[in-house]
Amino acid sequence: MISFENVAYNYGGGELLSDISLRLAPGSFHFLTGPSGAGKTTFLKLCYAELLPTAGRVTLFDREVRGLARDDVAMTRRRIGVVHQDCQFLDHLPLGDNVALPLTVAGRPGAARDLADLLAWVGLERLTDALPPSLSGGERQRAALARAIIMGPDVILADEPTGNLDWEMSLRLLTLLVELNRMGKTVLVATHDLNLIRQAKSQIPARVLRIAKRRIQLAGADL
């Protein structure tokens, strides 16, 4: 689904990621850990082609990203739901329109009932008309998750989705991600919250990838 072959990424004259090879199998659940600035966000950006590798090959759905035309990149992103660290909403649009944005840009305006069901699933059914700046951190993260999955993507990438949330809200978000994984979605969550990883591993066979010294290692089971 997503595979890296000897991928490197340079930034500002230095190598941020080096010689990374891995494959995210369909239906898998991975955590990506590492210290701040290690390159977790960069790795995720490589996964949805916002960045291109400076060396090696990144393959998304059996197509090498360097060979994708701009429209192909757009089409590929419709199969990957991303929960950004800062949520990335359009502040002038109500929450419902923000969540439905992937459908809107794809020319597939979703049924109002589907949107309502999705917002109810993430517990935001009463905030459809609220503007993003008026939402709390937890509400924004759940809305971002709803937007990430509204197209029914094959892969869900989440970048520090619980970074600004309390433990209770973090568990609620994790529960949603685990549910999605059980539905067959491939999930990759970048986080430095080891408690969250332990909690997830108690529910599903999640694997942990760790970025250290510019490389990715498969972490041990002692987390």
Add this chain to the structure above:
Amino acid sequence: MTRLSLSRLLAPGPADAVVPPSGHTAWLTLFTAGAMTFLAVFALALALASGRLAERWAGALERTATVRLSAPEDQIDRQVKAVLALLSTTPGIASARALDEEEQRKLLEPWFGPDLPVQALPLPRLIEVVEDGAGYDAEGLRLRLTAEAPGAVLDDHARWRRPLAVAAARLVLLGWLSIGLIGLTMAAMITLAANAALAANAQVIRVLRLVGARDSYIARAFVRRFTLRALAGAGVGAVAGMIGIAALPGAEAAGGFLTGLGFQGAGWLLPLLLPFLAGGVAFAATRAAAFRKLREFH
């Protein structure tokens, strides 16, 4: 890059809603299109009037010539008759006639006023010559005139017809050049406005790309807005310019070139094409700016 048609890009769509209103760039585009089209109407009027003037001058002068005859007062009538007789037998001349005193007075009226005593002035007699289609041998005629009437000078108008024709042609060129420059200026201003709007919406564009929007989808919102604004502004500018042209004084009131600056007949429809031209300029300028900006986002 996806191929975009004008109709598809101008069709209203959800892209309009996802890009927030562009604020001051909307007014800048409206004002620029309006002002430039207003100026373009005058440039168009100048080009058309110059063209008409050139045609009129050429038409009035190209088949005529003048024989100017100076002679002592007691010989003038005899020499006029001799010259007319000579002209009547010259191949290539359709007609020839001597201007009477009233006609000569009218010719001099713009410079000396209506009360000029023509009889009291030592003015040469003028004979108007009209060529036929084949034309005449000017050099041969000059030689014969010199023999018949030593004070007769043939003026075939070439000396001053040529600079007039050149001047009129250059005025036409200047008019069209002005329209071209106005169009380029408008394109530059709209490009600046579009770039400002695109830069102000960089975050919106980034989010749209991240959720899977194609370039054509994002560009459509900007192109449609700027094209419609330019159309509206140019429409107002064109109507204002036409009112301005219509308000110019009539030819009878003042005379001269400026009074001929208006549009005539179907010419009044031409300024109505300018808003569509402005819309086309805005479409091309915004589309180019949008796709250039979008390439900054992978």
